[in-house]
Each structure stands twice: as structure tokens, then as C-alpha cells.
Amino acid sequence: KLYNFLDSTDKYYEQYTISYIEDSYFFGINYIVRIVKMGGNETRELPIINLSDKNLKPGTELWNSTRDNVREAMEHHGWFVAEYNSFPTELHQSILDAAKELLDLPPEVKLKNENHKAGHGYITMISDGQPVHEGLGIDQVNDIQQCRRFSRLMWPDHHDNDRFCETVHAYAKMQSELEQLVIKMLFESYNLERCAEKHVSGSRYLLRLLKYRRLPNGEPNRKFISHTDKSFISILHQNHINGLMLKSEKDDVWYPFTPSPTRFAVIAGDAIMAWSNDRIKSCYHKVEMESVEVRYSFGFFSFQQGIISTPEEMVDKDHPLAYKPFHHDGLLDFYETLEVHLKAHRTMTKAYCGIPRTYQP
Template sequence: MNWHEEQCLPILDFSRDKLMPGTSHWITTRDNVRKAMEEQGWFVAEFDGVTSDLRDSLFTGMKEMYDLPYEIKIKNENHKVSHGYMSMVVDDYRIHESLGIDYATELQACKDFSKLLWPQGNDPFSQSTHVYATALAEIEQKVMRMLYESYGMDEKKHSASHSESTRYLLRMLSYRRQRNGEANTGFVSHTDKSFMSILHQNHVGGLHLKTMTDQWVGFKPSPTRFVVLSGMGLTAWSNDRIKACYHKVVMSADEVRYSLGFFSFHKGTIRTPEELVDDQHPLRYNPFDHDGLLRFYESYLNSLKKSSEDLLQVYCGVDP
């Protein structure tokens, strides 16, 4: 495992031509994925599946999207929490905006999203968001395959059922510092409610990740580096072996930070596989509906005004 010297980042080589199941590179990477996920809930994948042309086309499309009038962007509605249009305003200045494409690995969903914002359609944007989402789904599915293998599970059976039961949300996000020049710290430390999250961005820094020693490290952006984080879904699935990763955005740069968040969610019930329950690891979570967790999170925050640290335990934890 290549630990980035200044940052203590575990960087794993996910190059397409090297990552063939059964090879020594696959086995080493697989073991390092499990180690990084169990120790701190995240790692960085060096991945060549997103070309510079695709990246340029995406960021160009995102800039055009943010330039659209507010009343057009808010058409991106979704009843699921953090799935549709969101913004954050400080002193009449918009410091954050984000829009989401649910089921982004399906071309029709990307076309529908584009048509919503550009009535005449926007074929280049539909194509680039779809191709991008498909490439990132490849990373997510490889990580899951490695975890199945590493835990001694029937990889073929589980991989097939995982891809059938997973939907992918692509969120496009923009961040800027406050108008008075102060750093934007509105994006507090949090864990994701997804199964897994993959973060990618332009050259403007701002993402901070928590290490196994509870240190915060800044992620130094690179076009071919993707941060793979565990969400609450993976915590429940792994029976607490893998904890959800804490991360935050602190914006102090003058430039706008554009980033892409790719999130996997189960379409139905998340349950801990029997292979991950034993005397040392008694069952921690009851099976639960993933969308139900999102609805509960929304009402939990609104009613209790609490952070979501113990959300999973409250929602579906097994009584000790």
C-alpha cells in the first residue's frame, strides 16, 4: 500500500489493465482495501477509467448548469433526502449548490435530468454524466467483490445480487468561500447515509478526511484520484467491521470548487450476511430498508436536532 507521505493517505492502484481477479496485484489490492476500510473507512483509488476529455466535458457542463436561473435548477426535485437540488446561502451569497441524478448509470435518467434543465435537451451532458457514472460503478463493484472474497463469501452469488439491488446517485456540487473572504466551514463533519461513496473533484482543495488516529488530513486533488468512503449501509452490512468515514469540506480558496459525489444505495433491504456473524461478531443490526433509513434520518434531524452519529443504532440496532 502506498501511503502518501505528507498526508497519510492509503493510495491503491485501480488501473483497469492491472486489476484482474486472481492476479497477485488483485490479491494485494484486495487485502489493502479491506485493511483500509476496516481501519479508517476510506482509501484513495488511482483510477484511469475517466479520461481527461470526459472530465473536462463534465466540469464544463457543470459550470453551464450552475449558470442557469435558480427557478430552473430547483426543478431538480427528489423526495429522498439529499437527492435533489440543494443550496446554502450566507448573507445573500450562495456558497454551495448541488444537484443530483438518481439512477445515473441508466442513460434515460441522465437524459431526463438534462431535459429538465435544458428543455431542448443537452446530449453532451447526458452522455458524459452517464459514461462517468458507469465508470465509477465499476470501482464500487470491484471494491464489493474484493470484500466478498476477503471475507470468504461466495463472490459470484453476492456480486450478482449486489449489482441487481443497487442504485447509483450522481451529485454535482459547487463550493465557494464566503463573500467576506472568510473560509467556508458550513459543511460540518459527517458520515454518509449511502452504502458507499466515491468523491472526485477539480483542482481546488477543501476535502478533509479523518484518519484511524482521529487526525484530519487534507486531500490533495488529482484528476485520477478518487476517494472511496464507507457509508452507513456498509457499516450495517459488515456487522460493524467497517465504520462509516467522517469527512468535511473547508473552503478557503478564491476559486470555485467543483466536485462529484457518486453514492450507492440499496433499492430494498440491507441485511448482514450470515458469513459475517459469529461468536466474536454477534449480529449488531436488524435488516432495514435503505430508503427508510434516509426518511428516518430526515425526521430524526428535524425532531431531535441531533447529529447522526448513533442514527444506525437507533434505527435498526439489535438490543444488547
């Protein structure tokens, strides 16, 4: 059986043939794409889960199957690709327009976006005197007042603040609904549904608007190296330009993400690794951009405003307690104290709040 969900124009798939598609649920709404490279024996499975079916309601067989697939993908890969079309298609174009308008501002204006938290302010990467990567963060983006404060900071004199704010706020609302759906499914899969509401109410959301260019010498941009996020959950979304690579935890394989307006990469951050007691490992990801066009993307990150503790349900003889309770913002502060070459690695979480294990023969 072949389901018509692949975009025939995706350049990545021009190098591959589809061997088969196997259902993980009999309605065919959750699926695994098995891709076999032509001329070789390389086989990869891309975990894609449909989270926008109107029949996806708690307690149904569809919900239970999807919930289990989400957990399986997060434990096996550290990420999955969500098909999620529960938002207006015009919102995708509107947020892209907003990102272009924002990131085209002069550097001295973007530098006003100061934030002491790691990765929350303005970040730029320079090559041969030219920016090849830029990012601006809007903290507490689900609060319309914070969106307005940010807009006034960037355009203090003349700008349609309402239009920018409404676009960013609507986009953040859609992203938070997706994130909360994933949280609800994950918590329920571990019999921790009683904790989900408290977790969601204690979440703080950051939206980063990002811009990538080829290097000034025309070479592909591979400067955005492999790293993990310090978030609980990250959701990545973008325009049509390829470049995002996601590493599977257990397969030790890199997968290229094929973008579409309704496709979101849901990835595990360092905080959920500690919360889950290493059942879910944070996802290494990177950007390798070869296109001459500009790549715009959006990172939606969830953080906990209080203490994160590993639930007792996550601890057993096969999973001894590996982390002490920690404050999420404290993890970000610790990150800022590290040398550059250490910041990209999830081992920093072990260094911050890990419990040393005693060897027992």
C-alpha cells in the same frame, strides 16, 4: 525508493517533507505515503491504492494483495484514495464543464429538481444572502433515459441534451465500474464473493454535482460540517481546489485530500457499516474551503434497492449481531425525520435498525 506520483505543485505538500514511502506490495503499485510535518512530530499515512493496473485480474497475486489492502484501509480508516485512470482524461474536463453549466442556471430552474429522498434533489446553503454551497442530484444516473429526463427538466427549450446526457452517463458508467470493483474486492475479502453479483444488480446510483464558494465576507467556507453519508459506498471526485477532509476511524485524525483528475476518495457509508456489522465504520468527512476559486466536486453514491441484511459470516463472538435487516430507502426516510443536529451522525443508523446489546459481565 521514491516513486514519482506526487504532484510537486500540490500546496498541501509544500508544508511537509516526505519521510519515506513504504510498499504494501512488492511491485510498488499499492503504497502508503508517510508525511512528517516540518518543525513537529506529526506523522500521517495516506492510504492510496492503485486500481487501474492492467494486470489487476481476479486470482492473481496482484489482485489478492490489492483486495486485502482495500479491506484493511476500509476497516482502519473507513475510506481510501483510489488512483484510477481507466477513463479518458478528456472526460474529467467534460464533466467539469457540464457541472459549471448546470450549476450556473438560475435558482428557480434548479429548484425544479425535486426528489423526496434525502440528498437527491436540489440543496443550497445560504450565507449573507449568497449561496456558498449548491448541489443537484441525478437519480438512477446509469440509465440514459433518466439522464435525458433530468436534462429536459433543466433545459426544456434550447439545449444540446445529447451532449450533456452523454457526458453525465459516461462519467456515471466509469464511476459505477470503480464502485463495483471495490464491492467485488470487499465481498471477496470476507469470503462473500457469491453475494457480490446480486448486490451489484440491486444497486441504484445517484450522482450529485456540487459547487462551493468562499463566504461573501471573504472568510474561508467551513459551513459544510463533518458528516457521514447514508449510502453503501460513496466516491468523491473534484476539480483542483483543495478542501475535502477525511477522518480516519481508528487514528481519530483528519487528512486533507489532495485532488487530481485520476484520484478518487472511496468512502464507507452508513449502510455498509450495518452490512459489515461494524467491521467497517462509515467515514466522517467535511469541506473546509479557503480558495477564492470555485470548487466543483462530484459525489457518486450507491444505494441498495432491497433489504440489507448482515451476512452470517460477519457475526461471531467478537462481533455479535448489531443491526436488524432494513430497507435502504427506509433509512433515508428516517433521516428526514431527525432534527438537523442529528442528521450528520452515523449514530442515526443505530437508532434506525440497531439491536440493543445486553450487558454481560
